[in-house]
Structures are given as C-alpha cells and as structure tokens.
Amino acid sequence: MGDSAKAVLDIACSNGLKGVVVTLTQALQSKFxxxxxxxxxxxxxxxxVTPGTNVVIMSDVGIDxxxxxxxxxxxxxxxARSRIGLAVRKGEPHPDISTLPAFIATLRNAKSISRSRQGISGLHLAGEIVRLGLADELGPKIKAYDGYAAQACAQGETDIAIQQISELAPVPGLDIVGPLPDEVQKITIFSAGLGARSAHRETAVAFVEFLKSKQAEPTLRANGLEPA
Structure with a gap:
C-alpha cells in the first residue's frame, strides 16, 4: 500500500459516518x-481541518x-446518501410519520424533541419548523444537543429524536420509526476529500475506496445509509 506501513492516518469524520467507521475500525486498522x-x-x-489532514469525511457541500x-x-x-429519520425510546409506541400532517401531529403531541445543535439534520429541522409556521408552538420543547442528540431520547430525556438515520442507528436504546416525509426530508451526500498537503495520499485514497467498496456496503446499509 505504498506508504501504509508508516502512515498514521489523520482523519476528520462527520458524525453521520461515525457509526460506519467505528464498526469497521478493526478492518480499517488491519489494512491501513x-x-x-x-x-x-x-x-x-x-x-x-487543515491542508495536512489526510482524509476529511463530511457533507458534499462541506467538501466542496x-x-x-x-x-x-x-x-x-x-x-453514501443519508436521510433524516425519527426515533423513540426502545419499547415506546411508534408514532405515525407516514404523511406530513401525521408528522406534524407527532411533533405537536410530543412533550419534548431532541435534535442536533450544529449538524445538518438539526439545522434543517429548525428551518422546516419555521417554514411550516410552527416555530412559536414547537420551539420551547425542542432541545438541541452536540454529537448524538438521540442519546437524550434513549435516556428518557426527550420523547422523540430527529437526526440523520445514520446517527440514530448506533445509539443503543432507540427504535427508529422511519424517515421523515418527503415534504420535509433532506438527503445528504456524505463525501470525502484529501488534504491538499496530505503526506499519505496513496493510503488516504485507499482508505476512502474501502469505504466505497462492496465489502463496506453492508455496514453502510446497517447504519441507514445507501452507497452514493
């Protein structure tokens, strides 16, 4: 693998693909x-990130x-492609989110809702609530968290969690109800880029190609992602 024997790959990875990378850590370390x-x-x-970062994984817009x-x-x-989904604490009844009116009713019926503070899904949800004219009604019960906001739901702090499905999947104690309706959905492409001054470019390319490979595809899908 050229420089792989000496490389310590410096990787910046979005929380959206954290579950995938964590699951594949052993295989990745054995290869790279x-x-x-x-x-x-x-x-x-x-x-x-800096030009010396070997691999950066985030939204396509961020990479661009x-x-x-x-x-x-x-x-x-x-x-990979990712959708935003809704989850409840494991064992709780699954609310209806099959249509936009049903989804809005679910938000209104929830006592509290967790979302990511700075993640794509959280910012999108905040914008959609404003667009739907629900900000005054729902704003007080929406709680923003860093990292896996869904952990708050799993721990009983909120009734429902709305986040990238790939960020819901790794959290124990959750049931994923499903993706949001198309009218309020946002599909995110997670992409990779190599640092402009990466010292291990050959290994970095191979690392990304592994994540795009058939070998990694089952792990992508298990985390609610589709190959791009």
Missing amino acids: GELAINYGSTKQLAES GLIAAGTLASPRLDI
Missing part, C-alpha cells in the same frame, strides 16, 4: 495501520467548500 480520528459535525470539522478554499484537493469522492 494506526488511525487518528476526530469526529464532529460538518460545521465543527470545517473549522478545524474546503476544495474551493484550497484546504482539500480535488476531486470530491462521494461515499
């Missing part, structure tokens, strides 16, 4: 050696912005 991984939202990572800024090298490498 030591990994130094920093997880966070696309916004958080975009503020911290870092390529335009010269932090990452072209091209963008698309990995």
Whole structure:
C-alpha cells in the first residue's frame, strides 16, 4: 500500500459516518495501520481541518467548500446518501410519520424533541419548523444537543429524536420509526476529500475506496445509509 506501513492516518469524520467507521475500525486498522480520528459535525470539522489532514469525511457541500478554499484537493469522492429519520425510546409506541400532517401531529403531541445543535439534520429541522409556521408552538420543547442528540431520547430525556438515520442507528436504546416525509426530508451526500498537503495520499485514497467498496456496503446499509 505504498506508504501504509508508516502512515498514521489523520482523519476528520462527520458524525453521520461515525457509526460506519467505528464498526469497521478493526478492518480499517488491519489494512491501513494506526488511525487518528476526530469526529464532529460538518460545521465543527470545517473549522478545524487543515491542508495536512489526510482524509476529511463530511457533507458534499462541506467538501466542496474546503476544495474551493484550497484546504482539500480535488476531486470530491462521494461515499453514501443519508436521510433524516425519527426515533423513540426502545419499547415506546411508534408514532405515525407516514404523511406530513401525521408528522406534524407527532411533533405537536410530543412533550419534548431532541435534535442536533450544529449538524445538518438539526439545522434543517429548525428551518422546516419555521417554514411550516410552527416555530412559536414547537420551539420551547425542542432541545438541541452536540454529537448524538438521540442519546437524550434513549435516556428518557426527550420523547422523540430527529437526526440523520445514520446517527440514530448506533445509539443503543432507540427504535427508529422511519424517515421523515418527503415534504420535509433532506438527503445528504456524505463525501470525502484529501488534504491538499496530505503526506499519505496513496493510503488516504485507499482508505476512502474501502469505504466505497462492496465489502463496506453492508455496514453502510446497517447504519441507514445507501452507497452514493
């Protein structure tokens, strides 16, 4: 693998693919050696990565912005598609979210709702609630969290959690009800980019190609993602 024997890959990975990377850690380390991984939202990572970061995994929009800024090298490498979903604490009744009116009723009936503070799903939900004219009614019961906001729901702090399905799937103690209705859905492409001054470019490319491979596909799907 060229430089893989000596490489310690410095990786910045969105929470949207954290479940996938954590599940595949053993396989990834056996192929690529030591990994130094920093997880966070696309916004958080975009503020911290440097041209020396070997691999950056975040939304396609985020990758495009870092390529335009010269932090990452072209091209963008698309990995997976993600939808936003709703979850409840394990064992709780599943509310109806099959239509937009049913979804709105579910939000109104919930005593509390958790969302991500800076993640794509949380920012999208906040915008949709404003667009639907529900901000005054629902705002007081929506709680924003860093990282896996769904953990609050699993621990009984909120009635429902709304986040990327790939961020709901790794959280124990949750039942995923399903994706949001199309009218309020947002599909995110998670992509990778290589640091413009990566010292281990060959290994970094191979790392991303592994995440895009047939070998990794079952893990992507188990985490609520579809190959891009």
